[in-house]
Amino acid sequence: MRTLILLHRWLGVVFCLLFAMWFISGIVMHIVPFPSLGENERVAGLLPIDLKRVAHGPAQAVVVAGIENVLRVRLAQRQDGPVYVLASAERIMSVGATDLADATVRSAEEATTLSSPHAPRERSHIASAAVAKEISADQWTIGGQYDRHRPMYWVALNDPAGTEHYLSATTGEIVLTTTRGQRGWNYVGSIAHWIYPEALRRHPDLWRGLLWWLALLATIGACLGAVIGVSRIERGGSRFYSPYRDWQAWHHWLGLICMPFVVSWIVSGWLSMDSGRLFSTGETAPSQLRAIAGVPDWRQMPRDELRSVSTAAKEVEWFVFGGHIYRRERLDPRQQRLFISGANGAVVERAFLRTDEIDSALRSIGNACGPAFQIEADDAYATASAMPGAPVFRAVCADVWFHVDGSNGSVLEQLDPSRRAYRWLFTGLHRLDFPILTARPALRTALIVLLCGCGVIFSLTGIVIAQRRLRSQAFPEPKESGPASGAAKVGL
Helix, strand or coil, X not given: CHHHHHHHHHHHHXXXXXXXXHHHHHHHHHHCCCCCCCHHHHHHCCXXXXXXXXXXXXXXXXXXXXXXXXXXXXXXXXXXXXXXXXXXXXXXXXXXXXXXXXXXXXXXXXXXXXXXXXXXXXXXXXXXXXCEEEECCCCCCCXXXXXXXXXXXXXXXXXXXXXXXXXXXXXXXXXXXXXXXXXXXXXXXXXXXXXXXXXXXXXHHHHHHHHHHHHHHHHHHHHHHHHHHHHCCEEECCEEEECCCHHHHHHHHHHHHHHHHHHHHHHHHHHCCCCCCCCCCCCCCHHHHHHHHCCCCHHHCCCCXXXXXXXXXXEEEEEEXXXXXXXXEEEECCEEEEEEECCCXXXXXXXXXXXXXXXXXXXXXXXXXXXXXECCCCCCCCCCCCCCCCCEEEEXXXXXXXXXXXXXXXXXXXXXXXXXXXXXXXXXXXXCCCHHHXXXXXXXXXXXHHHHXXXXXXHHHHHHHHHHHHHHXXXXXXXXXXXXXXXXXXXX
16 A cells, blocks of 8 residues: 555656646636637638639549549639539549639738638738748647648738638638637647647657556556545544545545546546547548448539539539439538439439438448438437538448438448447546536536536645645655654544
């Protein structure tokens, strides 16, 4: 036991400040998440497509681009004209819909022009903005989801909110928007919580390894504290006592009270850095994605495909799924029209994919899949669609579940038994993502703030004890003679 106490004591000295930081930043990042461009915001910011300037169809764009296994083609309007954005599992590129020329953005001036329609006109001065420059990555775009868009252009709108756009050089589209307030809160939220400074994140293996070991040592320290805390309880009659006094007694009792939350939160936080070490990642292999999509011939699309496009469409996307090419017309963030394109034109309009289409596509991966069904909002493993309000379907193939977005045919996640366990051990315990709480977001937020607040108070007792321990080591006082130094028992 003495060895455990010494190990817990010195791990506490090293990690007490980190524990406090994790609890405080956890509250902040729950309220102010890391900046990202939501689908509502992205679609709302789209310009109306000038169909009169679209001189070539998506099939021609695929041929000119020369990308193998194109899975998606989007038609969108930029300030300089309509463009096609083509995507395979490995890369993306853009070509002009008027002349099929490469539509890559090549200068900060061009990026500023493309950003101008998205500026808040009554407050910004983007026309005179001097801060527009090409970047590879910065604090807000270091994540791997932006790799296909690099380099990017950073454009400051020069407005009171301190709005900054990040524009993809590959597609000419805005991929991220941040404000001064978001950036400020995230320095004390997500960046602190994940130890996420740009200089460290530029070395992803080093960052992941550092976080994994820090979280593991913190987990060991917390678990040792739980074992020691329980074993050191003393009983006298009907009351329980702590053998400690002053701050150590507070630390002991608060640790016992907070123990279930603190231990589960720290352990689940360590699991957030798992990255496939103990649990599967939930990602679908590129070969499976290609099999689900199929290999239709883009050249067989009707020549009059564009004549059927609604003039109200803010974006048109063609995607392959189950061996067919679908046309998806985005009318607003929550409304779309969906068709199958083929040699005989488009079929009857509907909004989303059907379950029989999901079944047909999933047969291609070779597993014995049961009938697909729509996931209810209160399902314990529910996943949100990229389009707000759109259905998500589940296909159970042996012991693996596939979640397919009914709005665009993308496979959102693949859940095997390992990943389903991870859903509870990380997402459930660390984010309190339980159906009973996610259905009551205000209650969930209140619980997160309350529990993390208790964690902060508990950590502060550890900080005081650590400070006293270090001071006593640096400036030792003469030892008192006599038994137990008058260690009074503190009881409940």
